[in-house]
Amino acid sequence: MMNPSLDDPAQIVAMKTILDPSGQLAEGYSVVVSDDELLHYYRSMKLVRAFDDICLKLQRSGRIGFSIPNLGIEACQIGAASALRKDDWFFPSYRDFGMALYHGVKPVDMMHNMFGNSLDSAKGRQMPVHFSFTEPIKFASISSPLGTHLPQAVGAAHAAKLRGEDTVALASFGDGGTSTLGFHSALTFAGVWKSPVVFLCQNNGYAISLPAHEQTASDGYAIKGMGYGVRALTVDGNDVFAVREATLEAVEFARAGGGPTLIEAVTFRMGGHSTSDDPSTYVPKEVVEEWAKKDPIDRFEKFLGARGLWDAEKGEQIGKDCLAEIDAAAKVAAATAPPTLETIFSDVYAEIPAHIRKQGEASFELSNRLGEAAAGDGAFPL
Numbered sequence: 001m002m003n004p005s006l007d008d009p010a011q012i013v014a015m016k017t018i019l020d021p022s023g024q025l026a027e028g029y030s031v032v033v034s035d036d037e038l039l040h041y042y043r044s045m046k047l048v049r050a051f052d053d054i055c056l057k058l059q060r061s062g063r064i065g066f067s068i069p070n071l072g073i074e075a076c077q078i079g080a081a082s083a084l085r086k087d088d089w090f091f092p093s094y095r096d097f098g099m100a101l102y103h104g105v106k107p108v109d110m111m112h113n114m115f116g117n118s119l120d121s122a123k124g125r126q127m128p129v130h131f132s133f134t135e136p137i138k139f140a141s142i143s144s145p146l147g148t149h150l151p152q153a154v155g156a157a158h159a160a161k162l163r164g165e166d167t168v169a170l171a172s173f174g175d176g177g178t179s180t181l182g183f184h185s186a187l188t189f190a191g192v193w194k195s196p197v198v199f200l201c202q203n204n205g206y207a208i209s210l211p212a213h214e215q216t217a218s219d220g221y222a223i224k225g226m227g228y229g230v231r232a233l234t235v236d237g238n239d240v241f242a243v244r245e246a247t248l249e250a251v252e253f254a255r256a257g258g259g260p261t262l263i264e265a266v267t268f269r270m271g272g273h274s275t276s277d278d279p280s281t282y283v284p285k286e287v288v289e290e291w292a293k294k295d296p297i298d299r300f301e302k303f304l305g306a307r308g309l310w311d312a313e314k315g316e317q318i319g320k321d322c323l324a325e326i327d328a329a330a331k332v333a334a335a336t337a338p339p340t341l342e343t344i345f346s347d348v349y350a351e352i353p354a355h356i357r358k359q360g361e362a363s364f365e366l367s368n369r370l371g372e373a374a375a376g377d378g379a380f381p382l
């Protein structure tokens with residue numbers, strides 16, 4: 001059904017949908033995953049929304065500095081994540097933490113990062129939403145500079161191939177991410193070396209305030225695969241099944257030694273770029289209204305409802321449970337101590353050089369005398 005192509009532009013740019021906005025499956029498609037798995041897709045998408053809701057409140061009340069909204073794009077994350085095994089590699093963008101939730105990363109471990117506290121896997125050295133996990137999946141640290149994780153994904157994929165492992169790497173990025181050197185280097189290398197990597201371009205309409213159609217003069221993003229000799233296709237990014245099918249096919253192709261695939265998932269970011277952004281200043285109201293009709297969770301609810309797996313009451317209960325779980329995680333993280341001053345100097349050198357040791361001693365002396373520095377007010381300019 002997905003049929004990625006190397007050389008047929010019409011096939012590459014035609015958007016494939018399996019589950020339409022009315023909740024109907026495309027003719028000839030039958031669902032092969034269990035009811036439990038379908039409900040796991042649903043709950044994972046609702047958890048992403050709950051994480052967004054709670055983080056917005058935490059940010060607005062000055063308790064965390066920053067957060068990244070995902071309203072409208074949940075199906076991309078869950079559909080793609082469901083196609084990967086736990087031992088595969090994830091090289092996500094900052095708008096992909098649903099992939100971690102789907103695979104069982106605990107919300108509390110994510111909240112430790114949002115607060116940058118002493119239990120944060122990055123020990124408070126990263127921005128909020130810049131998660132990194134080694135368990136239960138290999139979720140490489142999110143990078144602020146766009147596109148830098150694409151060559152890293154190709155490197156991990158290529159290394160796995162050299163070692164004779166059958167793991168693949170998923171690199172996920174936005175439409176803006178395609179304008180980077182990282183995109184060019186990664187697709188060039190992966191195309192030539194047939195690296196087992198899946199490139200997932202989530203075209204969510206905007207790169208901050210720049211509309212996707214002004215980001216490139218090409219006919220969408222999937223078509224760029226042709227120039228690199230990388231198979232490519234375009235799917236409906238608000239359709240969890242279409243994203244899953246495309247990713248699964250690409251993953252299986254990569255595992256079998258076939259090489260990379262570029263998937264463009266067409267979706268829409270219904271919220272701001274970040275909690276510091278007001279999209280109403282650059283997104284026309286009518287565009288938002290049109291996309292609201294294609295909401296990925298609404299259409300999945302219609303589908304589940306028709307199978308007897310969902311009704312409004314059950315949906316509300318799952319939503320409340322998700323909010324309670326994220327809220328409890330936030331409370332634990334908020335009550336966890338910040339990283340100690342020593343962590344500034346750890347994990348860099350096996351043996352700390354004399355001049356750094358001297359700086360460390362001076363800072364410890366200062367904090368002993370004057371106390372620890374207080375946290376800032378949480379303002380962040382992006």
Ligand SMILES: Cc1ncc(C[n+]2csc(CCOP(=O)(O)OP(=O)(O)O)c2C)c(N)n1
Nearest residue numbers: 095144145146174175176177204206207208
């Ligand atoms: C190399 C680089 N250039 C510019 C930025 C500033 N910046 C941060 S996010 C962003 C928009 C990215 O848009 P896109 O890749 O479409 O992802 P989205 O935010 O829409 O998910 C920009 C321009 C950056 N972080 N890195």
